[in-house]
Amino acid sequence: MPRLALLQSRAFASKAEALAHHESLIREAAKNGANIVVTQELFLTPYFCTIEDPALFDLADPLPGPLTDRLGQLAKECGVVLVSSLFEQRGAGLYHNTASIHDADGFLLGLYRKSHIPQDPAFEEKFYFTPGDSGWPVWNTRFGKIGVLICWDQWYPEAARLMALGGAQLLVYPTAIGWLPEEKPALGDSQHCAWETVQRGHAVANGCYLAAVNRTGTEGNTEFWGRSFVANPYGELVAKASTDREEILYHDLDFGSVENFRRIWPFFRDRRIDAYGDLTKRWRS
Numbered sequence: 001m002p003r004l005a006l007l008q009s010r011a012f013a014s015k016a017e018a019l020a021h022h023e024s025l026i027r028e029a030a031k032n033g034a035n036i037v038v039t040q041e042l043f044l045t046p047y048f049c050t051i052e053d054p055a056l057f058d059l060a061d062p063l064p065g066p067l068t069d070r071l072g073q074l075a076k077e078c079g080v081v082l083v084s085s086l087f088e089q090r091g092a093g094l095y096h097n098t099a100s101i102h103d104a105d106g107f108l109l110g111l112y113r114k115s116h117i118p119q120d121p122a123f124e125e126k127f128y129f130t131p132g133d134s135g136w137p138v139w140n141t142r143f144g145k146i147g148v149l150i151c152w153d154q155w156y157p158e159a160a161r162l163m164a165l166g167g168a169q170l171l172v173y174p175t176a177i178g179w180l181p182e183e184k185p186a187l188g189d190s191q192h193c194a195w196e197t198v199q200r201g202h203a204v205a206n207g208c209y210l211a212a213v214n215r216t217g218t219e220g221n222t223e224f225w226g227r228s229f230v231a232n233p234y235g236e237l238v239a240k241a242s243t244d245r246e247e248i249l250y251h252d253l254d255f256g257s258v259e260n261f262r263r264i265w266p267f268f269r270d271r272r273i274d275a276y277g278d279l280t281k282r283w284r285s
Helices: 015-031 054-059 066-078 151-155 157-165 184-206 255-264
Strands: 003-008 036-039 081-091 094-102 108-113 138-141 144-148 170-174 209-213 216-219 222-225 229-231 237-240 247-252
Touching: 003 015, 003 209, 015 036, 015 066, 015 247, 036 170, 036 209, 066 081, 066 094, 081 144, 081 170, 094 144, 108 138, 144 157, 151 170, 151 184, 157 170, 157 184, 170 184, 184 209, 184 229, 229 247, 237 247
Parallel strands: 003 036, 036 081, 144 170, 170 209
Antiparallel strands: 003 247, 081 094, 094 108, 138 144, 209 229, 216 222, 229 237
């Protein structure tokens, strides 16, 4: 069974420090038997989207480029599938929240660009990120078929379903989500419950594993809640990280159970694909 490792980490003073630290985490995960390693969202930087500042576009990297070359070499050296969440400069004035996917031989399988972009207080992402146009690819890696989505994508059952229909056995969500101090006393537990529950539902509805890897620590006024987790096809939490510590969360994936679940609970078979046309409309009145 392939071993999954989620790197729940924190912010660092510079991109160089963050990259060096995560390289050590990736090597540690590989030493401990990991085959698939996933970073948190935007792992090279603080979560800079708390404000709108044009100077912060300088944090972005061209992809593919020297950064993905370095990550690919690391994946090859460690023999791991590596999913890395990055800030991409695609062209002049055009930026994406992007994940690179390297196979265990270091080959860059491709990029997934975050499709759903939020705009909330302290989550000013529409200022920085263009909605992705990479579709819903599923990456056939050495250690399984993986669908990669990013943070706000995790609220949308359509995205999870499309990747499952593409053959994904595992959905992974690099994430940066936390509490704001004015909301936490009244809504903190409810917000976390909603976040975890909706994703566990995606695992059940699609008969697959689902892994969310969040950051931890306080940045500005945002307290990232950590609690990275892995859910099995029944939606059961089979691994869960702490709230306030950096850690590597491991779980061994039994992909045979994915096929067994889909045979017993044949949701794909019973879909009424002839009756869902209205899903492509903005609103149904």
